[in-house]
Amino acid sequence: MGRAPCCDKANVNRGPWSPDEDNILRNFIEKHGTGGNWIALPRKAGLKRCGKSCRLRWLNYLRPDIKHGGFTEEEDNVICSFYRSIGSRWSVIAAQLQGRTDNDIKNYWNTKLKKKLLAGKVGLNKTSNNEITTDSSTSNLNSGQFSASIPSEAEARAYGNSDYLNANGSTSSSYMTEMNHRQNYDYPGLILDQIDQFPLPGLMEVPDYSTSTANNNYSMSSSQEVSSLSNSSSFPMENMSYATTWSGKGGAEDQGLVPDLDFDGPHDLFSGLTFQAKSSEEDAPCFGNFYSTTSLSNSY
DNA sequence: AATTTGCGCAACCGCTTCGAT
DNA sequence: GATCGAAGCGGTTGCGCAAAT
Numbered sequence: 001m002g003r004a005p006c007c008d009k010a011n012v013n014r015g016p017w018s019p020d021e022d023n024i025l026r027n028f029i030e031k032h033g034t035g036g037n038w039i040a041l042p043r044k045a046g047l048k049r050c051g052k053s054c055r056l057r058w059l060n061y062l063r064p065d066i067k068h069g070g071f072t073e074e075e076d077n078v079i080c081s082f083y084r085s086i087g088s089r090w091s092v093i094a095a096q097l098q099g100r101t102d103n104d105i106k107n108y109w110n111t112k113l114k115k116k117l118l119a120g121k122v123g124l125n126k127t128s129n130n131e132i133t134t135d136s137s138t139s140n141l142n143s144g145q146f147s148a149s150i151p152s153e154a155e156a157r158a159y160g161n162s163d164y165l166n167a168n169g170s171t172s173s174s175y176m177t178e179m180n181h182r183q184n185y186d187y188p189g190l191i192l193d194q195i196d197q198f199p200l201p202g203l204m205e206v207p208d209y210s211t212s213t214a215n216n217n218y219s220m221s222s223s224q225e226v227s228s229l230s231n232s233s234s235f236p237m238e239n240m241s242y243a244t245t246w247s248g249k250g251g252a253e254d255q256g257l258v259p260d261l262d263f264d265g266p267h268d269l270f271s272g273l274t275f276q277a278k279s280s281e282e283d284a285p286c287f288g289n290f291y292s293t294t295s296l297s298n299s300y
Numbered sequence: 301a302a303t304t305t306g307c308g309c310a311a312c313c314g315c316t317t318c319g320a321t
Numbered sequence: 322g323a324t325c326g327a328a329g330c331g332g333t334t335g336c337g338c339a340a341a342t
Contacts, residue, residue, distance in 0.1 A: 016310070016336080039327065055328075056311065068309095091330060103310080106331070111308055 007050040017057055025054055026062050060103045067099035071108055
């Protein structure tokens with residue numbers, strides 16, 4: 001026996017929403033809120049739609065602060081950075097960009113940004129020291145904050161870092177100590193040393209980074225003083241002036257692994273970009289030098 | 301002008317996670 | 322701790338439109 005359907009599919013409208021339906025949903029939510037129950041909402045609002053469909057329509061289209069299209073270069077960079085770091089967790093990425101939805105970012109990535117990257121048209125700014133920086137002048141980032149310097153509890157959960165969570169689910173002090181420690185060595189915005197927690201889909205072999213961290217550290221050094229960061233999961237973007245040096249050892253390339261070029265996953269994509277980066281130093285695309293062997297070091 | 305092809309995006313599907321009981 | 326319903330999420334699909342032929 002299969003899973004029970006979330007709604008009576010025979011009695012709900014499907015497909016594109018009409019302007020009337022949009023108005024009904026918008027008016028209802030503006031008046032009553034979602035009531036914390038999307039399943040019941042369409043019935044209350046008088047809509048012949050599935051609750052999930054209503055939720056999606058509201059979150060991705062009708063919400064008043066939604067932006068569509070017109071992604072800026074800075075947004076491109078943020079998306080690239082996070083994709084490199086955490087993969088296709090679009091909701092986490094969307095949380096960093098004011099007015100953007102996960103669906104929008106996902107579509108943008110799949111249809112445009114990925115191609116842009118492959119063409120080498122997206123890149124973080126590079127300093128003369130071959131460091132990667134981002135421009136902090138943007139106002140598109142979520143409320144001027146660049147979050148995820150320290151992962152939220154939800155992110156810790158998502159990463160499977162149960163060690164970092166107390167039994168009651170709150171972030172443990174050891175977790176924060178660990179993350180503050182990382183802050184002193186690593187990139188202040190992204191948890192890139194957690195790359196070892198992500199498999200490398202599509203690679204012919206997958207090295208076990210987790211059991212050999214002494215020799216295989218992905219690391220980043222940062223010029224930013226971060227020791228004063230609070231346990232808040234975000235800090236003002238305008239205060240950031242970090243310059244980040246990427247270095248890698250023990251990665252796919254070091255071990256002579258050959259990525260397939262189907263780009264099934266983030267690491268495939270960025271591994272693929274490495275080759276472009278090497279052949280075009282000037283136009284090194286976003287994180288193209290991540291796998292570069294020019295600055296191998298074991299930090300920590 | 302008609303047809304085909306490719307692209308972008310909204311919406312759907314089904315699985316996972318969360319929270320209440 | 323087990324169960325169940327709802328929410329959340331990422332992958333996929335399908336439609337509409339524009340460009341190419």
